[in-house]
Amino acid sequence: MNLRVESINKRSKEIDEVKDLLYGSFPKNEQIPLRFLLWRAKRDFVDFLAIYDNDVFVGFTYLITNKDLTFVLYLAINAKIRSKGYGKMVLSQIKEKYPDNRIILNIEAIDENSYNYKQRVKRKKFYLRNGYQSTNLKINDSGNLYEVMINRNVVSKDEYYDLLKKYSGILLFYFVKPEISISTDL
Numbered sequence: 510m511n512l513r514v515e516s517i518n519k520r521s522k523e524i525d526e527v528k529d530l531l532y533g534s535f536p537k538n539e540q541i542p543l544r545f546l547l548w549r550a551k552r553d554f555v556d557f558l559a560i561y562d563n564d565v566f567v568g569f570t571y572l573i574t575n576k577d578l579t580f581v582l583y584l585a586i587n588a589k590i591r592s593k594g595y596g597k598m599v600l601s602q603i604k605e606k607y608p609d610n611r612i613i614l615n616i617e618a619i620d621e622n623s624y625n626y627k628q629r630v631k632r633k634k635f636y637l638r639n640g641y642q643s644t645n646l647k648i649n650d651s652g653n654l655y656e657v658m659i660n661r662n663v664v665s666k667d668e669y670y671d672l673l674k675k676y677s678g679i680l681l682f683y684f685v686k687p688e689i690s691i692s693t694d695l
Contacts, residue, residue, distance in 0.1 A: 512567070512598055514558040519547050523559050523566045526587075530568060534585045538653055541582075546571060549676060556606075560586075560599055567595050572603065575672040578664060579607045581614040600639050604660065611662050613669070614641070615648060615655040633658075650687040657689075666691065 517527055528543050550557035556572040568586040572579055581603065586595045603612060616636065617629045636658050644664055646657040657664065666689045674682040 510562050510594065510598060512595075512602060513561050513563075514602070515561070517547070517550065517557040517559050517569060521559060526566050527559065527569050530585045530587060531583070534588070535583070538651060552676075554675065560595070562595070565590075568599070570599055570603065572607075573672060573676045574607065574610065575668075575675045577610045578668055578672055579603070579610045579612045580669075580672055580676075581612060584614070596635065597639055611664060612641075612660040613644070613664055614658055616658060618647060618654040618656045620654070645691050646689055647692045648687045648689050 515521070517524065521527070531543060531546075532540055546557060549555055550571075554574045556574075557569070558572070559569050560567040566587065567590060569583065570581065570585075571583040573582055574580075584596065584599060586599070614636070616632050617623070617625070619629050619633060620626065623629060633656075641658040641660050644657045644659050646664065646666060646669065648655040648657065657669070669689055670686075673687070677685065
């Protein structure tokens, strides 16, 4: 495997595949419109990256950075080539790109009553195997509960809010501000 990345914009040759992967891989409540993602990706603290193995489109990642904190908003691998080590390689590349940063991401909270309980457990085990650990933060975003994971150290509620505010802009942030709380049961 020889991974390489390219920035994504509306003229990218794989934009239709990115769109299909975005809308096919994430539940509707987690899908941010592609037009908004592209618009915000023009900012110097956002990386919207297509991932290739040689010339084969593997997937994409969307990263937001504030100070020494990088948030993986999306990491999506093409369903046809999942479970071949690409996710692990992409996480390694993110750490290489941001060697001094703490890297955080959200996963759906483990809920035995959820329709995708096994998928949630599998996803959490994947991130644990790849050096991430649970934080004490959980997010309630429009009734959907998420667990925040980090690759090292800790992240505070305020740091997370600052990152989200920087990304969305102050006005939009106050309309869509997720509820972040500290939990001891995750």
